[in-house]
Amino acid sequence: MSHTKYLIVGCSHAGLTAMETIRLQDSEGAITMVTREETLPYSPTILPYFIAGQVPQEQIFLRDQAYFDKLNVTLLKGAAVVGADSAAKTIRLASGDEIHYEKLLLATGAGATVPPFPGIENVRYQVVRDLNDALKLRETMNQAKSAIVIGAGLIAMHSAENLAHAGLKVSMVVRRKVSLFAYFDVAAAGLIEKIFEDNGVHIATGSGVAKISPSDGGRCVVTLESGEDLTGDVLLLAAGVRPRIEYLEGSGIETDAGILVDNSMRTSAADIWAAGDVAQAPQFFEPGKTVNATLPNAVTQGRVAGMDMVSDPAFKPYSGSSGLNTFNFFGHHAFSVGLATIAEPTEDIEVNTTLLPSGLRYQKLVFQKDRLVGVSAINAALDPGIMRELIRRQTDLGAIKEKFVSAPLETGRLLMSKLWR
Amino acid sequence: MDKSYHTIAFYPQKCNGCNDCIEACARINTGEVSPAHSRIAIVKDSEDGSFGLALCRQCGEPRCVMDCPAGALSKNEDTGVIQWEETKCVNCQLCTLACSYAGITYNPVTRKVMKCDMCGGDPACAKVCGRGALEYLTSSDLYDKWGDMEDLFVPGISACLGCNSELLIRHTLRRIGPETVVATPPGCVAGVGSVGVNGFTATKTPVFHPLLTNTASMLAGARRYYNRIGRDITMLAFGGDGGTADVGFQSLSGAAERGEQMIYICIDNEGYMNTGVQRSSTTPYGAWTSTTPVGSVLRGKTQDAKPMPVLMMMHNCAYVATASTAFMEDYYAKLDKAVAAAKHGMAYIHVFSPCPTGWRFPPAMLIEIARKGVETNTVPLWEYINDGNEFHFTHSVDNPLPVQEFLSLIGKYRHLDADQIDHIQKMNKRRIEMLKMFSEQEERRAS
Ligand SMILES: Cc1cc2nc3c(=O)[nH]c(=O)nc-3n(C[C@H](O)[C@H](O)[C@H](O)COP(=O)(O)OP(=O)(O)OC[C@H]3O[C@@H](n4cnc5c(N)ncnc54)[C@H](O)[C@@H]3O)c2cc1C
Ligand code: SF4
Ligand code: SF4
Numbered sequence: 001m002s003h004t005k006y007l008i009v010g011c012s013h014a015g016l017t018a019m020e021t022i023r024l025q026d027s028e029g030a031i032t033m034v035t036r037e038e039t040l041p042y043s044p045t046i047l048p049y050f051i052a053g054q055v056p057q058e059q060i061f062l063r064d065q066a067y068f069d070k071l072n073v074t075l076l077k078g079a080a081v082v083g084a085d086s087a088a089k090t091i092r093l094a095s096g097d098e099i100h101y102e103k104l105l106l107a108t109g110a111g112a113t114v115p116p117f118p119g120i121e122n123v124r125y126q127v128v129r130d131l132n133d134a135l136k137l138r139e140t141m142n143q144a145k146s147a148i149v150i151g152a153g154l155i156a157m158h159s160a161e162n163l164a165h166a167g168l169k170v171s172m173v174v175r176r177k178v179s180l181f182a183y184f185d186v187a188a189a190g191l192i193e194k195i196f197e198d199n200g201v202h203i204a205t206g207s208g209v210a211k212i213s214p215s216d217g218g219r220c221v222v223t224l225e226s227g228e229d230l231t232g233d234v235l236l237l238a239a240g241v242r243p244r245i246e247y248l249e250g251s252g253i254e255t256d257a258g259i260l261v262d263n264s265m266r267t268s269a270a271d272i273w274a275a276g277d278v279a280q281a282p283q284f285f286e287p288g289k290t291v292n293a294t295l296p297n298a299v300t301q302g303r304v305a306g307m308d309m310v311s312d313p314a315f316k317p318y319s320g321s322s323g324l325n326t327f328n329f330f331g332h333h334a335f336s337v338g339l340a341t342i343a344e345p346t347e348d349i350e351v352n353t354t355l356l357p358s359g360l361r362y363q364k365l366v367f368q369k370d371r372l373v374g375v376s377a378i379n380a381a382l383d384p385g386i387m388r389e390l391i392r393r394q395t396d397l398g399a400i401k402e403k404f405v406s407a408p409l410e411t412g413r414l415l416m417s418k419l420w421r
Numbered sequence: 422m423d424k425s426y427h428t429i430a431f432y433p434q435k436c437n438g439c440n441d442c443i444e445a446c447a448r449i450n451t452g453e454v455s456p457a458h459s460r461i462a463i464v465k466d467s468e469d470g471s472f473g474l475a476l477c478r479q480c481g482e483p484r485c486v487m488d489c490p491a492g493a494l495s496k497n498e499d500t501g502v503i504q505w506e507e508t509k510c511v512n513c514q515l516c517t518l519a520c521s522y523a524g525i526t527y528n529p530v531t532r533k534v535m536k537c538d539m540c541g542g543d544p545a546c547a548k549v550c551g552r553g554a555l556e557y558l559t560s561s562d563l564y565d566k567w568g569d570m571e572d573l574f575v576p577g578i579s580a581c582l583g584c585n586s587e588l589l590i591r592h593t594l595r596r597i598g599p600e601t602v603v604a605t606p607p608g609c610v611a612g613v614g615s616v617g618v619n620g621f622t623a624t625k626t627p628v629f630h631p632l633l634t635n636t637a638s639m640l641a642g643a644r645r646y647y648n649r650i651g652r653d654i655t656m657l658a659f660g661g662d663g664g665t666a667d668v669g670f671q672s673l674s675g676a677a678e679r680g681e682q683m684i685y686i687c688i689d690n691e692g693y694m695n696t697g698v699q700r701s702s703t704t705p706y707g708a709w710t711s712t713t714p715v716g717s718v719l720r721g722k723t724q725d726a727k728p729m730p731v732l733m734m735m736h737n738c739a740y741v742a743t744a745s746t747a748f749m750e751d752y753y754a755k756l757d758k759a760v761a762a763a764k765h766g767m768a769y770i771h772v773f774s775p776c777p778t779g780w781r782f783p784p785a786m787l788i789e790i791a792r793k794g795v796e797t798n799t800v801p802l803w804e805y806i807n808d809g810n811e812f813h814f815t816h817s818v819d820n821p822l823p824v825q826e827f828l829s830l831i832g833k834y835r836h837l838d839a840d841q842i843d844h845i846q847k848m849n850k851r852r853i854e855m856l857k858m859f860s861e862q863e864e865r866r867a868s
Binding site: 417 | 433462464465466467468473474475482484487488490491492508509511512513514515517518519520521522523526527529532
């Protein structure tokens with residue numbers, strides 16, 4: 001059995017960030033990273049761009065082998081973890097090998113959910129979660145003329161756009177009234193949907209899937225609850241994600257939808273941390289824990305976990321999960337941070353919306369008293385990172401709130417320049 | 422890994438919002454002057470008229486790099502610059518969400534992200550800024566360069582945590598080199614063990630411990646001896662302000678008047694720090710010391726500090742300069758001139774030397790205080806070269822920061838009332854006006 005001081009399972013954003021954070025404090029302690037992938041690490045987020053042919057396969061990797069060598073980190077590729085024993089402090093690989101650790105980080109991410117749609121077992125469908133999925137989709141795509149995408153999140157939207165760019169006729173199935181409901185309010189989402197429609201993507205909103213059935217030539221038909229039938233050569237499921245926790249059965253580590261962690265990313269078991277899509281962590285705006293399967297969140301959590309694992313004196317606890325993302329589509333750009341979907345003002349919530357449909361510009365600022373709590377924007381000149389930081393720090397805008405509303409870019413930069421110095 | 426990198430520093434108080442930097446940046450990157458292409462942005466606070474900066478910090482732990490799904494951003498190990506590879510970038514803009522400084526932004530014209538690459542080591546913005554509001558700083562490089570040279574002090578001397586004197590003596594001797602005889606009269610430098618513990622000295626050059634009163638005359642004698650045997654050895658004194666301005670003054674004054682060949686460095690920590698923080702003649706007005714206490718009657722020192730470097734200039738020394746460890750590049754340049762001047766006369770350098778123990782501030786604030794002293798005109802940086810009668814400031818004295826920005830960092834000034842602060846501000850102004858007379862004389866002669 002091999003032994004390592006730090007063992008990191010999963011070699012993507014959460015795992016890599018934790019490793020780099022540990023190395024800043026402990027330049028010698030043995031670090032082993034295991035991934036079930038046969039390749040160097042890559043980000044799932046890059047896959048839609050890879051599918052679209054925007055980047056060649058040899059260019060998608062986040063780090064090269066020399067990087068791990070230089071940091072003196074052992075990278076075990078093609079090594080799937082199948083079991084963990086928190087009492088003996090070991091993990092078991094599919095090969096039967098065991099690794100003994102002093103500190104363990106679980107960063108195995110999330111896989112795609114396959115909802116139990118009636119008839120799903122009779123058709124060929126695809127998901128996009130890893131490189132193999134992407135390679136498969138590229139192949140089918142090349143022989144296809146049409147596609148159906150089920151889902152309303154960023155992955156669904158990205159995939160639909162890329163399929164459209166590849167020349168396919170794309171239909172989307174969105175159960176809710178609008179897409180991207182986690183990030184944008186109805187007005188903003190409507191604007192985005194219109195751009196999709198203008199680019200030939202048909203979006204069927206407000207109706208779930210009634211059944212799925214095979215059709216001739218390997219095609220499939222998706223029948224909606226509304227009665228509408230959609231036919232496509234390719235069926236892509238992007239209806240949510242599920243943390244990869246199967247291998248933890250019997251390990252004694254507490255799980256719910258994901259691995260339950262506290263604000264230090266510690267699990268219920270001693271010397272075991274979890275971070276990224278696999279973790280279910282405290283929230284920023286409300287009590288309770290949630291899985292926040294986004295890239296920036298995986299990095300933040302990986303950093304917190306790494307700092308705690310190495311007892312970094314600068315350690316600060318995780319401030320909590322909240323929505324944040326950027327979205328680039330058909331030449332337009334959008335982003336959303338915090339409580340950006342609140343539509344109606346309440347007693348202490350103020351909502352300031354600017355909509356310029358002609359120029360396709362949208363900007364929404366949400367305040368709780370004198371603090372910014374949410375921003376979403378489409379094609380607006382704003383610095384998403386500054387907005388994120390103002391929200392996270394709960395900066396009291398006080399006297400300059402009005403100025404902020406009228407000139408959020410300049411005022412944000414000015415605040416940043418003063419506060420961050 | 423332990424490398425320090427170049428940086429673009431912003432001094433908001435020197436900025437007037439002319440936007441030259443923005444144009445220069447856009448031009449060098451795209452050939453156009455549209456601000457849309459600029460990687461640097463200056464924003465004005467309409468209320469107080471101050472300026473803010475949005476520019477990449479070339480972070481040590483770059484959040485943009487960590488959040489990029491495409492591996493398109495990375496830190497260049499040699500230059501420290503966070504580089505963006507356009508061919509790898511997929512334009513997801515997650516980096517713009519990652520950065521808290523607007524260091525990487527979306528350009529609506531090119532429809533791509535853009536960030537500062539420091540122009541490959543010659544930033545156009547800093548070059549074009551005529552007011553010194555943007556500066557391409559290399560001083561940390563100097564620490565590296567000289568840090569790699571042999572340290573002529575042994576490790577393990579017993580200076581206080583964060584001691585400015587230790588930093589100063591190690592770097593000074595590196596620069597001047599081993600062909601030196603060092604004199605350290607009673608004071609902190611001797612006290613930390615440089616003259617010896619149990620029969621061993623802490624320097625790798627000859628060092629001796631004169632009396633508090635006779636440092637300059639002993640060095641003068643040693644130099645004359647080496648002159649006689651035909652060896653060019655540098656005589657170097659590290660005196661404290663007490664040993665220099667108080668009881669050691671007569672021997673120093675005599676040696677200066679005779680033009681003895683030596684470098685005399687006064688490490689001015691403004692009092693007798695190693696014997697219990699007593700006042701000296703260079704302790705500034707208002708400062709608390711154990712002999713100028715703060716109580717119901719006394720409010721710190723009631724007299725102003727003796728203007729020691731000006732007195733030395735009046736002695737017609739070959740070279741006189743003031744220095745601060747926050748401006749090492751400036752100090753190194755002055756040391757070079759001092760070495761040259763000491764071949765034919767006296768070179769005197771007066772180094773402002775904040776003391777965490779005696780002045781009551783956290784050790785980590787040392788360099789910041791050394792910097793604020795200069796930036797508030799409390800410690801103007803200047804030099805006088807006798808050969809040619811040149812006097813000039815080596816750091817601009819225009820647009821100083823208010824003196825409170827310096828005083829408020831230091832415990833020994835905590836008790837000051839408005840009148841006392843006002844007095845200090847006025848004295849600073851007067852000193853600058855006096856020094857400006859020398860520099861104007863110089864200008865008149867030159868024209
Ligand atoms: C198509 C797609 C598009 C996306 N677009 C965006 C976007 O635009 N913005 C955004 O914020 N987020 C996006 N995401 C989500 C984002 O990619 C994830 O949030 C992020 O990658 C999570 O990082 P992670 O390190 O937690 O897990 P993952 O990136 O999922 O990595 C998990 C790692 O664990 C390894 N692993 C898993 N199980 C095992 C095992 N049993 N044994 C050993 N190793 C194992 C894997 O090999 C991998 O190395 C997208 C995701 C997808 C799939
Ligand atoms: S772009 Fe922002 S996060 Fe990246 S190095 Fe520059 S300042 Fe740091
Ligand atoms: S926009 Fe380009 S550089 Fe920025 S995170 Fe995305 S891929 Fe990386």
